[in-house]
Amino acid sequence: MSAIGISKEDIKTIMNSEQTTAQPGAAPKLVTAARPSAVALKTRIFFQWLLPPMFGLLLLGAIWTLISHQSPNLPGPVSTWHSAVELFSDPFYNNSPNDQGIGWNIAASLERVGMGFGLAALIGIPLGFIIGRFQFMSRMAAPIIGLLRPVSPLAWLPIGLLVFKAADPAAIWVIFISAIWPMIINTAVGVSKVPQDYMNVAKVLNLSEWKIVTKILFPFVLPYMMTGVRLSIGVAWLVIVAAEMLTGGVGIGFWVWDEWNNLNVEHIIIAIFVVGIVGLLLELALTSLARQFSYE
Amino acid sequence: MEKILQEKYVQLENVNMTFFTKKGTFEALKNVNFSIQEGEFISIIGHSGCGKSTVLNLIAGLLQPTSGNLFCAGREIAGPGPERAVVFQNHSLLPWLTCSENVYLAVERVFSASETKIQLKKRTQAAIELVGLAHAADKRPNEISGGMKQRVGIARALAMEPKVLLLDEPFGALDALTRAHLQDELMAIMAKSGCTAVMVTHDVDEAVLLSDRIVMMTNGPAATIGEMLDVELARPRERLELAEDSHYNHLRSEVLKFLYERHARKAA
Numbered sequence: 304m305s306a307i308g309i310s311k312e313d314i315k316t317i318m319n320s321e322q323t324t325a326q327p328g329a330a331p332k333l334v335t336a337a338r339p340s341a342v343a344l345k346t347r348i349f350f351q352w353l354l355p356p357m358f359g360l361l362l363l364g365a366i367w368t369l370i371s372h373q374s375p376n377l378p379g380p381v382s383t384w385h386s387a388v389e390l391f392s393d394p395f396y397n398n399s400p401n402d403q404g405i406g407w408n409i410a411a412s413l414e415r416v417g418m419g420f421g422l423a424a425l426i427g428i429p430l431g432f433i434i435g436r437f438q439f440m441s442r443m444a445a446p447i448i449g450l451l452r453p454v455s456p457l458a459w460l461p462i463g464l465l466v467f468k469a470a471d472p473a474a475i476w477v478i479f480i481s482a483i484w485p486m487i488i489n490t491a492v493g494v495s496k497v498p499q500d501y502m503n504v505a506k507v508l509n510l511s512e513w514k515i516v517t518k519i520l521f522p523f524v525l526p527y528m529m530t531g532v533r534l535s536i537g538v539a540w541l542v543i544v545a546a547e548m549l550t551g552g553v554g555i556g557f558w559v560w561d562e563w564n565n566l567n568v569e570h571i572i573i574a575i576f577v578v579g580i581v582g583l584l585l586e587l588a589l590t591s592l593a594r595q596f597s598y599e
Numbered sequence: 600m601e602k603i604l605q606e607k608y609v610q611l612e613n614v615n616m617t618f619f620t621k622k623g624t625f626e627a628l629k630n631v632n633f634s635i636q637e638g639e640f641i642s643i644i645g646h647s648g649c650g651k652s653t654v655l656n657l658i659a660g661l662l663q664p665t666s667g668n669l670f671c672a673g674r675e676i677a678g679p680g681p682e683r684a685v686v687f688q689n690h691s692l693l694p695w696l697t698c699s700e701n702v703y704l705a706v707e708r709v710f711s712a713s714e715t716k717i718q719l720k721k722r723t724q725a726a727i728e729l730v731g732l733a734h735a736a737d738k739r740p741n742e743i744s745g746g747m748k749q750r751v752g753i754a755r756a757l758a759m760e761p762k763v764l765l766l767d768e769p770f771g772a773l774d775a776l777t778r779a780h781l782q783d784e785l786m787a788i789m790a791k792s793g794c795t796a797v798m799v800t801h802d803v804d805e806a807v808l809l810s811d812r813i814v815m816m817t818n819g820p821a822a823t824i825g826e827m828l829d830v831e832l833a834r835p836r837e838r839l840e841l842a843e844d845s846h847y848n849h850l851r852s853e854v855l856k857f858l859y860e861r862h863a864r865k866a867a
Contacts, residue, residue, distance in 0.1 A: 500691040503661055506679040508708045508759075518704060522695040
């Protein structure tokens with residue numbers, strides 16, 4: 304390469320950049336070629352994005368119908384639909400503590416999940432930061448997390464009942480203990496993955512621990528943390544049905560059990576759909592929230 | 600008024616650096632001795648893996664020597680400090696902050712004890728303007744080009760008004776044209792600020808063009824200073840004029856001979 308003049312490589316880059324600037328001239332051709340097919344674009348979206356999920360749902364309905372024909376006790380889609388219309392026409396009635404509308408049941412479950420999950424976030428996220436930041440803490444926490452995390456959430460219920468001596472706090476306790484692990488672990492992993500470059504910047508600038516946490520660690524860890532939050536809420540919503548079946552009261556889980564005792568199978572199937580849809584909505588809400596916080 | 604410049608502003612005395620890794624010990628530097636005059640621009644050049652970045656990190660205080668002493672302005676270097684600002688090779692800007700916020704973080708740390716918020720903002724703005732990025736001050740690092748990112752890195756370092764500016768292959772990741780442009784700008788900025796600078800590079804032209812003195816390092820392991828070369832070229836320097844300057848070309852070939860004849864790297 305010549306001293307400081309322009310070398311062959313430089314000329315190459317200039318030539319290349321000319322080539323790339325020449326390309327936009329070719330681009331309008333592509334655009335005009337694509338323009339008349341605005342309708343075609345819509346049909347493509349329909350075939351690629353709408354049709355396959357519709358097929359999937361239809362297939363599910365078909366299998367369900369088929370099974371319901373074989374097994375006379377299982378109601379088919381049509382009778383379930385009629386039952387659902389009736390059920391959702393009055394979702395917020397309140398006849399007695401054990402006979403409330405589906406809306407109240409969903410609300411009660413969401414409240415428990417919110418409480419248990421909120422407490423788990425309140426404790427789990429700061430704990431994750433501490434574990435990720437200090438190796439000593441990480442090594443200290445490793446056996447505890449390793450031992451307790453694989454335990455089935457419902458195994459904690461008797462402990463909750465024993466300590467709190469009431470069903471409702473026990474259910475919240477089960478949600479708490481099963482939702483806390485993903486938040487601790489994901490936050491800690493995020494903190495431990497902060498690039499050394501950023502920490503070197505912090506060192507060279509002599510930033511205070513508070514500035515390190517607010518200006519470097521927190522923004523970097525946020526996406527990891529949100530993954531933990533999403534996993535946690537998923538687990539919490541999974542566990543609530545089982546927990547409520549055991550503790551009773553108002554809630555979607557207990558409602559399923561109640562309808563099983565009434566042998567109202569339509570309502571059980573409706574409950575399955577309700578649990579699925581609410582879980583999906585929670586997931587979607589948190590995914591869009593996570594996107595808001597992403598710096599990229 | 601001419602200030603009396605210290606002969607040995609930055610000083611390295613018998614510095615040894617050994618890394619202890621899982622695979623065993625690795626002796627990176629052995630008996631490194633040199634000093635830098637106040638206001639001087641020094642380049643450290645050598646083949647990759649020779650420990651030139653280690654020398655820079657030692658001066659920055661990011662590493663502690665296994666044995667030996669380092670001094671800056673008469674005081675022992677005990678750790679990183681804002682009087683020794685670093686421009687990192689990969690710019691190391693925080694991606695969630697805008698360009699001016701990145702600079703402000705440094706300014707705030709150094710001057711917030713003695714100045715008002717308005718003064719801090721002015722300093723930030725001045726640093727951004729110095730590197731010609733006023734139009735991109737509110738952009739995030741991923742919205743600007745590699746050359747612009749490196750300018751913000753330089754602005755961040757200069758805004759701290761360091762005594763010593765440490766540059767770790769600052770233009771290594773840039774294309775040739777952007778690199779030349781930024782080298783010219785750095786020369787102009789350094790002439791204005793008059794601060795001492797240490798730059799690690801593997802680019803011979805860059806070293807000769809920018810430096811007052813070139814420190815050439817032998818190959819590792821146990822690398823040390825091989826030779827020193829004084830670059831007695833008048834400033835301001837013009838790259839086009841120098842391209843045909845015989846003394847420039849002589850200096851350039853001196854460095855090349857050191858790198859490829861006397862200390863050629865064994866084929867990897």
